[in-house]
Amino acid sequence: MSNQLVMYEEELQQISAICDVLQRDSNAKAVLVIDKNGQAMAHSGEVEHLDVTSLSSLTAGNVAATGGIAQLLSEKEFAGQFHEGEKTNVHISIVGARVIMVVLFDERSSLGLVRLRVRKAAAELTHVLEVLVKKSEAGNQPSVFAEITDDDIDNLFND
Amino acid sequence: MSFINYSSREINCKIVYYGPGLCGKTTNLQYIYNKTNPEAKGKMISLATETERTLFFDFLPLSLGEIRGFKTRFHLYTVPGQVFYDASRKLILKGVDGVVFVGDSQVERMEANIESLDNLRTNLAEQGYDLDKLPYCVQLNKRDLPNSAPLEELTDVLNPTKVPQFEAVATKGVGVFDTLKAVAKLVLTELKRGS
Ligand SMILES: Nc1nc2c(ncn2[C@@H]2O[C@H](COP(=O)(O)OP(=O)(O)OP(=O)(O)O)[C@@H](O)[C@H]2O)c(=O)[nH]1
Ligand SMILES: [Mg+2]
Numbered sequence: 001m002s003n004q005l006v007m008y009e010e011e012l013q014q015i016s017a018i019c020d021v022l023q024r025d026s027n028a029k030a031v032l033v034i035d036k037n038g039q040a041m042a043h044s045g046e047v048e049h050l051d052v053t054s055l056s057s058l059t060a061g062n063v064a065a066t067g068g069i070a071q072l073l074s075e076k077e078f079a080g081q082f083h084e085g086e087k088t089n090v091h092i093s094i095v096g097a098r099v100i101m102v103v104l105f106d107e108r109s110s111l112g113l114v115r116l117r118v119r120k121a122a123a124e125l126t127h128v129l130e131v132l133v134k135k136s137e138a139g140n141q142p143s144v145f146a147e148i149t150d151d152d153i154d155n156l157f158n159d
Numbered sequence: 160m161s162f163i164n165y166s167s168r169e170i171n172c173k174i175v176y177y178g179p180g181l182c183g184k185t186t187n188l189q190y191i192y193n194k195t196n197p198e199a200k201g202k203m204i205s206l207a208t209e210t211e212r213t214l215f216f217d218f219l220p221l222s223l224g225e226i227r228g229f230k231t232r233f234h235l236y237t238v239p240g241q242v243f244y245d246a247s248r249k250l251i252l253k254g255v256d257g258v259v260f261v262g263d264s265q266v267e268r269m270e271a272n273i274e275s276l277d278n279l280r281t282n283l284a285e286q287g288y289d290l291d292k293l294p295y296c297v298q299l300n301k302r303d304l305p306n307s308a309p310l311e312e313l314t315d316v317l318n319p320t321k322v323p324q325f326e327a328v329a330t331k332g333v334g335v336f337d338t339l340k341a342v343a344k345l346v347l348t349e350l351k352r353g354s
Contacts, residue, residue, distance in 0.1 A: 004353075005162040037254035038234065039162045039171050053201045057218045057234065061206075065215070072246075134308075144163065144170070144229050145354035149200040152226045153347045157340045157345040 005035055006136035009130075012042060014128045018121050019044035022101075026117035028107035029088065032102040033095075033125070034059055041099070055102070059092060063100055082111060122152055125151040160254035161350055169230045171352060172346050173254055174339075176245055177279045178261035179271035180212070180240035183300040186329040187261065188219045188235055194332065195221060209279065213239040216251050223343055233340040233343055249282050256295035258283075259338055260319045261329075264299050264307035294345030296323045298338045303328045 017032055023031040030045035032052065038060030041050050046125040062081070068076050080093040091103040091114045101122060103114050135141060164172040176184040185205065192203045201220035208214050217237040222230055238248040260279060262272045278289050297318040301307060310326070319323050323341045327334030 004350075005160055007162070007164040009166040012164075035160075035162060036174060037160050037162075041162075041164075051202055053220045054204055054218070057204065057220070061215060061250070064253065065247070068246055068250055094245075141165075143354045144165070144227065145351040147227050148347075148351055150348065150351075153344055154224055154353070156224050156231065156347070157344055158164055 004085075004136070005039070006141070007041065007132070008135065008141065009085075011128055011132045011135070015042045015125065016044065018124050018128070022103070022117055024102060024123040026105065026114045028103045028105040028114065030104045032056065032059075032104075034100045034102065036060055036063065036094075036098050036100060059102055063092065063094065091115070093116065093122060095121055095122045096129045099125065099129060101125065161256050161346075167230075168228055170344075170347075170350070171232045171234065172256040172350070173234045173236065174257045174259065174342055174346065175251055175255045176235065176237040176259045176261055177248075177275065178240055178300075179263055179268060179275040180242070182240060182261045182263035182272075182275075183267070183327075184237035184240065184261050185211075185213055185217050185340070187298070187327075187335050188237055188334045189299075189334045190329060191221065191235070192219055192328040194336075199223075201276055212241060213237055214244075215239065226347075227336045231347065232341075233346075235339075240289075242274070243280065245282070248278070249285065250288060252282055252288075255283075255288070255293070256349075257296075257342045258290070259296050259298055259342050260281050260312060260317070261300050261327075264301045264313060265304055266306050266308045269308060269316070272313075276317060288322050291320060292319070294342060294349045296325065296338055296342045296345065298325045298327045298329075298334060300327045300329050300334075302326045302333070303331070310340075 019031040019042050028049050032043045034043045034056040038057040040056040067077050083090040093101050110123050199222045204218040206215040219235040221233045236251050238251045283290050299313050325334040325338045
């Protein structure tokens with residue numbers, strides 16, 4: 001499948017580092033990077049009390065719905081969203097067309113600061129994602145599926 | 160769209176349960192959720208109306224064990240079956256790795272089944288997918304009801320290409336895990352084939 005997303009150790013470290021810097025520089029509570037289909041890729045900050053899996057799926061659904069609305073209005077994708085809560089605010093932006101960056105922040109930060117820092121982080125993230133896509137498309141990385149046999153797959157389902 | 164994470168050693172895949180309104184898609188996920196060990200599942204999310212009809216999707220993240228040191232994680236989604244939610248169905252299909260079509264065995268739901276199956280094919284095609292090339296299983300649900308159509312008739316109409324097919328009573332769990340395992344296996348086999 002050509003549109004498969006692959007993550008390698010090297011790029012994950014780079015993406016995590018981008019999250020860390022963004023979280024610190026924007027005084028955010030947490031930063032999450034999610035693929036558009038709802039898979040969590042990386043995060044930083046206070047995530048112990050967060051259900052990252054659910055949050056990722058719902059955010060991706062939300063972005064997909066908003067994208068659908070944009071299409072109906074003949075708009076290009078809305079680049080971002082902002083939700084203001086009593087304690088926590090959420091800033092959502094699309095990066096490099098296939099990844100979603102979520103910043104959770106409170107009164108220790110501000111929307112202006114988050115926007116500013118997100119812009120910088122998004123540029124860096126776009127670059128890493130481009131490298132990642134090239135790397136996985138080049139097909140010269142060892143694939144886990146080269147080792148997996150049909151028997152391995154069968155065995156997974158024999159209980 | 161599968162997501163292979165070599166860093167955390169995970170294989171992530173997306174499976175979508177499709178079918179007409181009230182055929183039992185949400186019931187499938189609820190049964191799976193109830194029968195799965197806490198450590199193998201995440202929270203089940205249902206975006207539903209007040210009358211428990213799926214409004215956008217149900218979501219259930221599930222681990223099905225390890226292969227060669229890689230965790231296999233499946234994200235199960237259902238679509239809203241009601242006809243007028245078509246825009247939402249299209250969104251849920253994005254990035255799908257495997258599909259289960261849940262048919263409603265009741266005679267009077269035959270037309271709704273056919274319409275939904277056509278709709279599945281159309282919506283997949285719109286995104287460049289061909290149902291005949293995707294990992295795909297058919298579940299004939301509500302086999303317990305007295306007004307259910309004969310199996311051969313349902314098979315002819317809803318499964319002409321003879322993909323793996325399962326009779327089910329989702330409320331009691333009959334056929335639910337068989338269906339899930341079959342589609343998950345097809346997904347992994349396809350990933351292997353495509354690599
Ligand atoms: N008798 C019987 N009832 C079933 C079976 N499976 C599901 N039901 C019932 O059918 C009704 C609808 O089930 P859902 O799982 O909500 O249907 P759905 O496909 O998710 O419907 P939408 O969300 O509208 O698309 C519920 O009342 C279920 O209890 C079955 O195998 N037999
Ligand atoms: Mg439902």
